[in-house]
Amino acid sequence: MTRHFEVHVTAGTREEADAISTAVVRRRVAACAQIVGPISSVYWWEGEVQRDDEYLILMKTGAERLDDLVAAVRAVHSYTTPEIVAVPIEGGLAGYLGWVTAETAPRPGDG
Template sequence: MTPYLEVHVTTDTQEEAEKICNAAVRGRVAAGAQIIGPITSIYWWKGEIQRDEEFLILMKTTKDRLDELISVVKAEHSYETPEIVAIPIEGGLVEYLTWIKVETAELPSVE
């Protein structure tokens, strides 16, 4: 399995999307993030079809950092069950993939 992932998250405001992105990038659990929107989402929720305006976040990370990224998103997100899905990156520019790895590496602790 590829060690590189694109993680998709949706939220209802641009402000919350920016808060999630800032926390993920600052914490180095995502190398970078983009916010797209507004978008229209149509989905089932609690037995009814919903239609909402949302913002889509795309974050780049590694498989090793995924659990930590999920924890950050859940801590910052207002939804009861936020969309958090990881999609493998099967290929790409080697330099870009290396950048993802470098920027999501845990920094050595300074004592």
């Protein structure tokens, strides 16, 4: 059985979230991406507690494309250390998960 992941990424602006989402779907390393936000983020960075509005991107991919998805996000993200967290999908509608697999399957010419 093919494993699937939901990948969480945050971005500092709506425009960047849109650009990341479009890039990963066009490259077929994510079947889809939903943008949520703005959200309020509180986190440690460079020795201080930071507070920022960010946008959360939720992407779905198959296990065989996870590394490619991470690389694609890193290539276009403005953060030095972006949040990229892959959460295994343990179950779901078989037809939907099959669609995720089909849409992210490597195609001829993929690098």
